[in-house]
Amino acid sequence: MPLLVVGSVAIDNVQTPSDRRDGLLGGSATHFSYAASFFTPVQLVSVVGGDWPPEHTELLRRRGIDVSGIQVVPGGKSFRWTGRYERNMNDRETLDIELDVFGRFEPSISPEFRRAKYAFLANAAPVTQLKALDQVPGCRLAVADTMELWIQTTHADLMTLFQRIDGLVINDSEAKMLADTENLVLAGHRVRAMGPKFVVIKKGEHGAMFFSEHETYVMPAFPTENVIDPTGAGDSFGGGMMGYLAQQDNFDPESLKTAMAYGILVASFNVEGFGLERMQTISREDIEDRMEAYRKMLSF
């Protein structure tokens, strides 16, 4: 099944304690699309300016991602983000952010993409996410991400979105903020009570938690000592998860759990290089090899 993703593609400048890269292909929808492309056909809806390097689009196209939904605003500037990671490779500081064309993003979804049964609304203003959702009325599984900015500035819009999505994927700090508790288990239950049928809390190096009406569980991250750049780890988690569900065309509890595992494993590759560097070196077989090790790790 094709998987629709609506969100940002961007140009990232990333600094880590030991290295840096400028002009990387980044953005939530980029990392999501690339990760999902190992599992299912991906339809990407986004916006860029006239300054967008065509090789970035080409890289996504070569992965088989349908990039026809990337609108180009000729006089506009593409979304740029510059960030620096702390020594713990978890905390990061945004040094510069220029939303530009993405700040005025009005998703316009083509008739073909509107038939999507699986959709992911990557991090964007809730009103933008709702506008995208309005265009895919036949969607069977709509999952969204959000961030602290929207929790703080557009809370009412977010609550409207929560009533309409099937799943929400958020960071641990965002879940704590939304639920006003430091206990992640309690936070997961409380956020689910706000509307989504299921909630996934991403814990970075500590894995992810799942909350639905009948299930609560935690899955650890795949241990890697080779953390080069965590940018996009959460988005690639979402991509692996949604990609697997779309491929299976199934989101029963068992499929959701396996999808969580795929999300975790794809994210573990994503962090092993700057931007998409490591992801470009792997195949589905590498993901399956890691899945075998992961299953072994969790059985006793």
Place this chain on the structure above:
Amino acid sequence: MPLLVVGSVAIDNVQTPSDRRDGLLGGSATHFSYAASFFTPVQLVSVVGGDWPPEHTELLRRRGIDVSGIQVVPGGKSFRWTGRYERNMNDRETLDIELDVFGRFEPSISPEFRRAKYAFLANAAPVTQLKALDQVPGCRLAVADTMELWIQTTHADLMTLFQRIDGLVINDSEAKMLADTENLVLAGHRVRAMGPKFVVIKKGEHGAMFFSEHETYVMPAFPTENVIDPTGAGDSFGGGMMGYLAQQDNFDPESLKTAMAYGILVASFNVEGFGLERMQTISREDIEDRMEAYRKMLSF
């Protein structure tokens, strides 16, 4: 198989954001012993002052713990700790600490206890741990805990200890400090290279990691929203782990992994009440019920 533990029993005063308890039965060896007692006979070696409440010893005795190794220093004062937890229930501040008799602790192990094949050296000065270890030459599995104080002040002694123990159980922050890295996977490998045959890194609400020559794995914590008092969680983890190994009289890789799971589950009960309050309400059957849920959680 009997399990020997050498370490502190203490009187704890604990403050959390919503409640407090004074005069709790605490101490590393206490939480360890109580947790281990669900699995195997426990022999406890410790020291208290003349002020020690006899009902504390009685509580341990009623669990079947052999308390004959608790030395009483009539004129001395028992180890007392007062601490306050932050809102996140993870960070804590020590408001007051009085080591007293435990600061001068010279473990003297009885002829019967010296035959121990399984021993745990709870958190204490490395020289004290070494003195205990000298008295159990026939021990087949010696595992130790340590803390930041000893890493910073008695590093050479700690390295001597590491050459002589089979396993080390430490917190994530301690592992990072010892290994001088923020990456826990790298930290685990580096600490193991300092001597112990295996290293367990405790991550609190995020579970625990295991490192041996041939294996690296992570196991998540059992999700509980009912975190009342985390004091002793790490020690009860150690108790559950070592208790199971001593019960099995086996520490092959498979037993070690199952033991890790038991440690995690016993710790998940320990945090659900102040001091030993919750632990006093459970049975081995409750642990097995949680084990069944945990195995289910990790299978997909």
